[in-house]
Amino acid sequence: MSADLVQLVTALASRARAASLGLATAPTAAKNSALRQLADLIDAAHPALLAANAQDLASPEAAALTPAARDRLILTSARLQHLAESVREVAVLPDPVGDVLEDFTRPNGLHIRKLRVPIGVIGIIYEARPNVTIDCAVLCLKSGNACILRGGKECFHTNTALVALIAQALSASGLAVDAVQLVPTTDRAALLTLLKLDSLIHCIIPRGGESLIRFVAENSTIPVIKHYRGVCFVYVDAAADLAMAEAITVNAKASRPSACNAAEQLLVHQSIAGKFLPAVARALAAQKVSLRCDAASAAILAREKLPHSAATAADFTTEFLDYVIAVRVVDSLDAAIATINRDSSNHSDAIVTANAAAARRFLAEVDSATVYWNASTRFTDGFEFGYGAEIGISTDRLHARGPMGLRELCTHKFVIEGTGQVRG
Amino acid sequence: MSADLVQLVTALASRARAASLGLATAPTAAKNSALRQLADLIDAAHPALLAANAQDLASPEAAALTPAARDRLILTSARLQHLAESVREVAVLPDPVGDVLEDFTRPNGLHIRKLRVPIGVIGIIYEARPNVTIDCAVLCLKSGNACILRGGKECFHTNTALVALIAQALSASGLAVDAVQLVPTTDRAALLTLLKLDSLIHCIIPRGGESLIRFVAENSTIPVIKHYRGVCFVYVDAAADLAMAEAITVNAKASRPSACNAAEQLLVHQSIAGKFLPAVARALAAQKVSLRCDAASAAILAREKLPHSAATAADFTTEFLDYVIAVRVVDSLDAAIATINRDSSNHSDAIVTANAAAARRFLAEVDSATVYWNASTRFTDGFEFGYGAEIGISTDRLHARGPMGLRELCTHKFVIEGTGQVRG
Numbered sequence: 001m002s003a004d005l006v007q008l009v010t011a012l013a014s015r016a017r018a019a020s021l022g023l024a025t026a027p028t029a030a031k032n033s034a035l036r037q038l039a040d041l042i043d044a045a046h047p048a049l050l051a052a053n054a055q056d057l058a059s060p061e062a063a064a065l066t067p068a069a070r071d072r073l074i075l076t077s078a079r080l081q082h083l084a085e086s087v088r089e090v091a092v093l094p095d096p097v098g099d100v101l102e103d104f105t106r107p108n109g110l111h112i113r114k115l116r117v118p119i120g121v122i123g124i125i126y127e128a129r130p131n132v133t134i135d136c137a138v139l140c141l142k143s144g145n146a147c148i149l150r151g152g153k154e155c156f157h158t159n160t161a162l163v164a165l166i167a168q169a170l171s172a173s174g175l176a177v178d179a180v181q182l183v184p185t186t187d188r189a190a191l192l193t194l195l196k197l198d199s200l201i202h203c204i205i206p207r208g209g210e211s212l213i214r215f216v217a218e219n220s221t222i223p224v225i226k227h228y229r230g231v232c233f234v235y236v237d238a239a240a241d242l243a244m245a246e247a248i249t250v251n252a253k254a255s256r257p258s259a260c261n262a263a264e265q266l267l268v269h270q271s272i273a274g275k276f277l278p279a280v281a282r283a284l285a286a287q288k289v290s291l292r293c294d295a296a297s298a299a300i301l302a303r304e305k306l307p308h309s310a311a312t313a314a315d316f317t318t319e320f321l322d323y324v325i326a327v328r329v330v331d332s333l334d335a336a337i338a339t340i341n342r343d344s345s346n347h348s349d350a351i352v353t354a355n356a357a358a359a360r361r362f363l364a365e366v367d368s369a370t371v372y373w374n375a376s377t378r379f380t381d382g383f384e385f386g387y388g389a390e391i392g393i394s395t396d397r398l399h400a401r402g403p404m405g406l407r408e409l410c411t412h413k414f415v416i417e418g419t420g421q422v423r424g
Numbered sequence: 425m426s427a428d429l430v431q432l433v434t435a436l437a438s439r440a441r442a443a444s445l446g447l448a449t450a451p452t453a454a455k456n457s458a459l460r461q462l463a464d465l466i467d468a469a470h471p472a473l474l475a476a477n478a479q480d481l482a483s484p485e486a487a488a489l490t491p492a493a494r495d496r497l498i499l500t501s502a503r504l505q506h507l508a509e510s511v512r513e514v515a516v517l518p519d520p521v522g523d524v525l526e527d528f529t530r531p532n533g534l535h536i537r538k539l540r541v542p543i544g545v546i547g548i549i550y551e552a553r554p555n556v557t558i559d560c561a562v563l564c565l566k567s568g569n570a571c572i573l574r575g576g577k578e579c580f581h582t583n584t585a586l587v588a589l590i591a592q593a594l595s596a597s598g599l600a601v602d603a604v605q606l607v608p609t610t611d612r613a614a615l616l617t618l619l620k621l622d623s624l625i626h627c628i629i630p631r632g633g634e635s636l637i638r639f640v641a642e643n644s645t646i647p648v649i650k651h652y653r654g655v656c657f658v659y660v661d662a663a664a665d666l667a668m669a670e671a672i673t674v675n676a677k678a679s680r681p682s683a684c685n686a687a688e689q690l691l692v693h694q695s696i697a698g699k700f701l702p703a704v705a706r707a708l709a710a711q712k713v714s715l716r717c718d719a720a721s722a723a724i725l726a727r728e729k730l731p732h733s734a735a736t737a738a739d740f741t742t743e744f745l746d747y748v749i750a751v752r753v754v755d756s757l758d759a760a761i762a763t764i765n766r767d768s769s770n771h772s773d774a775i776v777t778a779n780a781a782a783a784r785r786f787l788a789e790v791d792s793a794t795v796y797w798n799a800s801t802r803f804t805d806g807f808e809f810g811y812g813a814e815i816g817i818s819t820d821r822l823h824a825r826g827p828m829g830l831r832e833l834c835t836h837k838f839v840i841e842g843t844g845q846v847r848g
Contacts, residue, residue: 020791021765021789021791024789024791025788025789104810106808106809106810110799110803112809117791119821119822120791120821198641202821202822203821203822217622217645218645221641221642223647223648223820223821223822224647225822241844244844247844247846248844248846250846251846251847252846255846255847341445359841363839363841364449365445365448365449367444367445367448367541367544367837368837369837369838370837370838370840371837371838371839371840372840372841372842373840373841373842374841374842374843374844374845375534375840375841375842375843375844375845375846376845376846376847378846378847379534379840379845379847380838384530384847385530385536385838386528386530396647397543397544397626397627397647397835398543398626398627398647398649398822398823398835399822399823401835401836401837402836402837402838411821411822411825412825412826413791413792413793413794413795413825413826414793414794414795414804414809414826415787415795416794416795416796416797416799416803417783417787417796417797417798417799418796418797418798418799419798419799420665420668420671420672420798420799421798421799421800421803422671422672422674422675422676422679422799422800422802423675423679423800423802423803423808
């Protein structure tokens, strides 16, 4: 790659790092003012934003997108209004910076406080979704982090227009405009340079499909917080309330199959399979969900002449993201737990049972970020948790696991006050 | 590399992963029993351990070590007694697993708890230090994590003997012996395989010099928690108590220069430099510390005919780990903060001042893991913080930052109890 590109990306990251130092101690009022101004600027700039978006939509890159991906690229006035509203919602959330996490005094008199502080500079690597530009910039800003945005090439003009508004809002609120920066090229070599700048950038969050996330994780020397999708399970126990189990299974699968917290896998205890499976199969069929079954579940559905197909081995670890669910009969709670710990992606898994002892074992022994007793897996979500915001759902175990809000965009520092203490 | 080696390392990691699931919910009493038995086994095995250690010390690899590195490899009966005692100390620490971090009920009735749980499988990559084998295995065990130990080849026989004792202690306490595993080869290809097993291993902690840590960070697709060393600063403000400043500077530099929390850099406000620098130079000289000075500080020391040398530009960002300190005069608090944020490693930095407003600005604006007001940087340590244990001092910002004890070896899970809730 060219030396110019290396220099450009390094200079951009250096400016973001410098801006991050000021932003880390910026008053909450200034950050909220910038957010409110940004919302107003978005409201006032519909024509310019829609024109930039039209330019992107007319590009050959946009023509190559799938219909679903193209839809996510499209801005409309209604979507812009919604975007501005989401910015205003972040403005009223509590500022996480400065929270006291620990506060204690040692026998030698040292007063130690562990305080929540911004991480520093966060790199966001994403695809052709203009809403990610605003969502991520806004959450980073509120949590006192500078951010470097590297969006997809299909979205470049829209992103440039949006980031110009962010710069205007920052400037009008007395904050450094370098705090939010768009990488001005979608050259992959520039991305590779960025991912090695571990002395200037402190955290990388890729937002997109699994291949993007894997590429980033494999090429970054900066810590990456990953948001892979989910292979989520619902286990219907011997002691389940079957009407509740049916409602939960249908909701977990069919309320939004494209979500990472949607169920992909159903496990049914053998003692209730003969009764439960035909009922849930009918309810799922009514939602146009097709069933891929192991031999035991297939036999039950075949007896009742209910539609289903035989699952392949791969189906039992697949994230369909579609109106498809894989079904297995298990002979015990132990088998259910072992199956989930082997085949799930440790994202969100549920048990339906009236047996509290079985539920407690499931909740303790299933090694997933979120485990449910008698509720749909679909609640794994920062808004549903009441966090008021969500930058993603971490499938990592370090730093953030599960829904990731403003607090998870922070680290901490130890602030220690003494009276001249030295170590013996 | 050979397919055999890949298979061997993968099988070992699979066994560790399986063991981690059981260990995650193991009773505190069983873990503590294993720790106490391990301490007793170490006490009883001095002859065998010293024989294994002698075999390592006689190897050509050990002969190539520096005297300091060779010293760290050597076991003695006194060191083994100390090691057993450190294991007993971990046994009496509180178990971090199960701590309730959040507990709330949503308007829809969902009861959400965020509980502290083990990370899972932790890989420890280290050099020729047998105490790391015990320290890390013991802290992982207490925090409910399985661990995979990959020590240096100079230490292989000693490590093998130690891990055999750990297996005996695990087995005697009813815990899976696979919970602590030594990679049975020090082949670098085996290490490279290990660092890509991101579906079986959840966290890598390299313990050793910067080149080892960089190698691991660059080659791992598993999240790495890094423990780089420190370029720590002491800033003596215009309003400092000069006797206190002298005591803190001498302690921060000379009490243990090889430690990562030792000061390497001294900044002195110009208004007190003429008085403070000669005094601190004499006190440091008494500890055999040599001073590498900028022009302003050199001029002051030259006037008093005190020994010093001219610093190079590199000295101002160097971790000497030796009886050497770099010295600069700054003309303001702002300059001190900017210098530290540019040149320090963001590990531990101190201000000495009687001016509370200056101190507050320093504590807020210096972007380091640990910031001190009127105390030595040498207190950055898990034991000094009262954490009872320390697996290292993280220089990362994600997950753990600063001293890393048992709690930092844990992640969390969300445990959600409902009454049939589905998402609308």
